[in-house]
């Protein structure tokens with residue numbers, strides 16, 4: 462154990478921190494806390510070796526995963542937390558850890574994570590489930606615009622959302638989230654967690670997913686164009702694409718054929734690369 466790790470082993474229990482800071486979990490903030498160090502260590506390990514990485518944690522709560530990430534040797538840890546009660550609780554941890562740990566009291570939806578610390582930087586979080594999807598889409602867009610802005614993301618979602626992110630074409634859960642995530646990143650399912658490991662237990666199971674930004678996206682095309690095409694295609698997912706995409710360009714069938722796609726196919730049958738081809742061809746037809 463190094464000197465900087467030593468104070469982490471003598472911290473008060475998370476239950477003690479919660480009691481002293483009146484941290485009764487709030488449903489409106491998606492507060493389902495992980496208080497078992499073995500589990501938070503497992504989440505931190507799912508992010509890989511963090512010893513050369515500046516880590517950003519969204520929604521640290523009372524700080525269980527925060528402790529594990531510091532213990533795992535992150536070069537620095539910047540935590541963004543909306544709940545001022547948690548910020549106060551984390552202040553105690555900051556006094557022990559010192560400069561390696563920064564707390565930002567803010568809504569993560571309003572924070573540009575790429576300005577918080579030097580690269581290489583990674584996000585590791587047990588996300589508040591009510592804002593998990595917009596947060597993920599925002600980070601994917603940043604990766605699309607600057608490939609080196611994040612070296613990885615290790616994120617916990619409710620299992621149903623994780624399934625939508627990792628879904629393959631042809632499956633019921635394949636949609637916008639799968640296409641946009643897999644277009645920009647390699648997506649690796651790490652493990653599931655049952656409700657019983659959280660305080661309080663949520664109604665749903667949870668899953669940890671690791672995102673590794675691809676060196677280049679599967680197809681080179683502007684984020685906004687891909688997003689428009691994918692949204693429109695899945696907007697009416699049961700319809701054939703020649704109907705679902707109607708109105709985007711004058712000649713919908715010509716556009717689909719130019720992209721090498723059968724106009725009678727449906728959005729859920731298209732691979733991520735085919736969506737890319739469709740987005741590339743869009744420029745010639747709009």
Ligand code: SAM
Nearest residue numbers: 490493494495520521522543544568569587589
């Ligand atoms: N990381 C902790 C753990 O694993 O025990 C807490 C995770 S809890 C599921 C989600 C955390 O996100 C809560 O601490 C909550 O206050 C915080 N939170 C909710 N909405 C937020 C937002 N928009 N921006 C930043 N933090 C938020």
